[in-house]
Amino acid sequence: MEIILARHGETEWNVKEVFRGRIDVELNDTGRKQAELLAGYLSKTSVEAVYSSPLKRALDTAGAIARKQGLSVIVTPGLIDLDFGEWQGILLEEVSARYPALFQEWTDHPERVKIPGAETLDEVRQRALEVIHSILANHNSRVVLVTHRVVNKVLICALLGLDTSHFWNIKQDTAAISTFAYDDGRFTLTEHNNTCYLKPLQMAQRKDF
Secondary structure, rough: OEEEEOOOOHEEEEEHOOOOOOOOOOHHHHHHHHHHHHHHHHHOOOOOOEEEEOOOOHHHHHHHHHHHHHOEEEEEHHHOOOOOOOHHOEEHHHHHHHHHHHHHHHHHHHHHHOOOOOOOOHHHHHHHHHHHHHHHHHHHEEEEEEOOHHHHHHOOOHOOOOOHHHHOOOOOOOOOOEEEEOOEEEEEEEEEEEEEHHHHHHHOOOOOO
């Protein structure tokens, strides 16, 4: 079977570099266009199910994909974004100024960080893997999961057998997809951070945020 990990389309908080987490930020105009382009790309192949984080930026991206497939979105709490605690709704620049030591640890050793009021990456990994195990038990074809940068990066590490210290070695652009084949108990990464279908938007490269 195949599991396609999709990141939601762009929001204004991606552009402005504001920590999003559980705050229900909507797609911006570019994000909505990205979602439609992604949906068009995936419509070339048959998808058995579309799962999504319950946050609107993911749901709207997933909805575009599901409509092209004649499916309903399966809302999945285990795919929700990392709870960033006290950092949610704050600019990246402001976080780095207010929490210099903690922010440096987030940059250098994300696997160790416990942001006040937040989840750890390992907690995200545990709940996201529970979703993967449920999907493997209930599907045998191609499934799309629409979620968030942090969740996808952590899941990619997990499915490759890497711990969360490799978080910053994984790139996930908005509306990108990464695909895993699953066979005989093994995950194989066959496509990573693919955004070829977004070329009509002629977007500049953004940093990992």
